[in-house]
Amino acid sequence: MSNSSREQILSSIRANLPPKRVEHPPIPVFRRSDVDLKSSFERHLEEAGGAAHEIRKPAGGRGKIGGAPSKSPGDLFGRSRDSRDATRRDDSRSTRTRRCRCRCGARTVWSCRKRGGPAYAGGFDSERPGILSQHLVVFLDPVEIVADMHEGYTRVRLDQTAYGCFMMGPSATGDIEATMVHGAQGARSLNVFFLPRNGEV
Amino acid sequence: MHDRFLWASRQRRDLQAKAIPEWEELREIASKIKEHTLTHLDRYLEEFECNATKRGAHVHWARDAAEHNEIVLSILQAHGVEELIESKSMLQEECGMTHYLESRGISVVESDLGERIQQLDGQPPSHIIAPAIHKTRQDVARLFARTIGTDPNNDDPHFLTEAMRNNARPRFLAAGAGMTGGNFAIAETGTFMVCTNEGNADIGAAVPRLHIASIGIEKTIPRVQDMGVFLRLLTRSALGEPATQYSSHFTGPRKGGELHIVLVDNGRSRRLGMADFWHSLKCIRCSACMNTCPVYRRSGGLAYGATYSGPIGVILDPTIDEYKYSELPFHSTLCGSCSDVCPVKIDISDQILKWRRVMAEKSYLRLAKRLSFAVAGHIFAHPEEFHAVEKTSGPALDYTPHFFLYNRSLNPWGRDRELPEMAKQTFREWYVANRGKEDVEQ
Numbered sequence: 001m002s003n004s005s006r007e008q009i010l011s012s013i014r015a016n017l018p019p020k021r022v023e024h025p026p027i028p029v030f031r032r033s034d035v036d037l038k039s040s041f042e043r044h045l046e047e048a049g050g051a052a053h054e055i056r057k058p059a060g061g062r063g064k065i066g067g068a069p070s071k072s073p074g075d076l077f078g079r080s081r082d083s084r085d086a087t088r089r090d091d092s093r094s095t096r097t098r099r100c101r102c103r104c105g106a107r108t109v110w111s112c113r114k115r116g117g118p119a120y121a122g123g124f125d126s127e128r129p130g131i132l133s134q135h136l137v138v139f140l141d142p143v144e145i146v147a148d149m150h151e152g153y154t155r156v157r158l159d160q161t162a163y164g165c166f167m168m169g170p171s172a173t174g175d176i177e178a179t180m181v182h183g184a185q186g187a188r189s190l191n192v193f194f195l196p197r198n199g200e201v
Numbered sequence: 202m203h204d205r206f207l208w209a210s211r212q213r214r215d216l217q218a219k220a221i222p223e224w225e226e227l228r229e230i231a232s233k234i235k236e237h238t239l240t241h242l243d244r245y246l247e248e249f250e251c252n253a254t255k256r257g258a259h260v261h262w263a264r265d266a267a268e269h270n271e272i273v274l275s276i277l278q279a280h281g282v283e284e285l286i287e288s289k290s291m292l293q294e295e296c297g298m299t300h301y302l303e304s305r306g307i308s309v310v311e312s313d314l315g316e317r318i319q320q321l322d323g324q325p326p327s328h329i330i331a332p333a334i335h336k337t338r339q340d341v342a343r344l345f346a347r348t349i350g351t352d353p354n355n356d357d358p359h360f361l362t363e364a365m366r367n368n369a370r371p372r373f374l375a376a377g378a379g380m381t382g383g384n385f386a387i388a389e390t391g392t393f394m395v396c397t398n399e400g401n402a403d404i405g406a407a408v409p410r411l412h413i414a415s416i417g418i419e420k421t422i423p424r425v426q427d428m429g430v431f432l433r434l435l436t437r438s439a440l441g442e443p444a445t446q447y448s449s450h451f452t453g454p455r456k457g458g459e460l461h462i463v464l465v466d467n468g469r470s471r472r473l474g475m476a477d478f479w480h481s482l483k484c485i486r487c488s489a490c491m492n493t494c495p496v497y498r499r500s501g502g503l504a505y506g507a508t509y510s511g512p513i514g515v516i517l518d519p520t521i522d523e524y525k526y527s528e529l530p531f532h533s534t535l536c537g538s539c540s541d542v543c544p545v546k547i548d549i550s551d552q553i554l555k556w557r558r559v560m561a562e563k564s565y566l567r568l569a570k571r572l573s574f575a576v577a578g579h580i581f582a583h584p585e586e587f588h589a590v591e592k593t594s595g596p597a598l599d600y601t602p603h604f605f606l607y608n609r610s611l612n613p614w615g616r617d618r619e620l621p622e623m624a625k626q627t628f629r630e631w632y633v634a635n636r637g638k639e640d641v642e643q
Contacts, residue, residue, distance in 0.1 A: 131408065
């Protein structure tokens, strides 16, 4: 790093600051519409290409996930046998399903943050190729669904973790003639299981 | 088709905006947060640097594009990196980073599908968030057949996307470093946030051990709490969706990894001192102004010949090179739609008009254009002359020789296009006939 560059940039900013300083505006607490957060969450998740399921224990997801919206789901809890899989040389790490517990779910967006720990969907810390997972399974306690992103940001601690992601749905692209395709680079499918915290995972 | 896709985004944006009662209030708050940050920018950049460093990131400062590229190259060389996986970044495009690195032996692979399409075709992005939106599926099928060996007759977007996924994934594993940009840099925590729909930034940042992020100094915001405002506005304005599929936050390096953040000025601090133009620094690169602009929707982004296109490009590019981009402010109808949809309330159309004045005062326009504008200005200011020209120009065109109308010097626009046929009836004549003479006289 060039210290002189740092000083030159800061000096240039100070020399060019607009004469009138603007105060930071207050951000009000917006009135929430009186809707059922869980059903609204499910609807938005589905619109974004994901799916939500009710289960009582983590293993309960096995039967339900088969119907998940995914172009080529393979064996969601095992190893993919998709012959087109380009990551074959690293197949064991890249094709399995990644499971995680998320910290909160906003009505339109859910957040994949593990309470008190630095690992989330994708697992930067423990297993780095986890982010290459073909499919993503998330466990969410329905009581942690919040109304919007303002509230969502009050639930996460950015200063305590290296990485965190608010996800809307599986990886998607509309780059070719604006046609929506899921599974562009990241997870092909995203399944959210409603599971109270005392149900573990 | 280009027009239709972009207008559909604009219509979805309108639906999203209507569904949120506090939409206009959010725009006002976002605008004020940006203005507050920019009028205290030195303080917040120092705070961001301090907190990012505390979390283990290496923070670098680049005065211009050349220094940015040198910093990135030196980091890559120090780590012996020969292949880099890049997540779409307009700043890196602005700095001409890919060409710079490739000419020095570093292979750069774009991981965003649209950006990769453009890279394989040797073209810059034509849209901030949909770089290849001007291409048809047949264009992409032919390109992929030529470059990655797919079936040229299969133009199904699902097949083409899958083919690129299969082509790109091994590169994530092989790359020695991943590069991203940053949509927002949060001073309070030293966090930066990247929005993608494909998840490519997350993979590029997670798989290689080395992560480098280039962030423009104007991307700073003060607090985590502010993010709620911007995240609600950004994707709704861009695509008419509630949010991008991935809104990823990076605070320091991951365990065993290394994170370098390059804060880039490249003319931004100078722009801060331009009384008429510093508000353009509020831009959050959503592309709402491009999607609504009648000129952009019909011309496409490549026609602008600059990194940033559309209405925002018209006011940003001259701050990078006033002379080179002196014609851009004239590529606008001044309809004001861009200002109406901007989520941070940048007075884009007013700034376009002000840039026109700057270009005129500095005589940057070519003589032919200056003369034609002078003539047009005179005619528009004199109704009798205007009506006379209106009456005579249509018939006159019918008798004007083809070689004169399509002369390469006089009418470069006509090299690739036919002039539209003149209507037999002027708008005024139609209005008088249909709406009554009284209205016109009033």
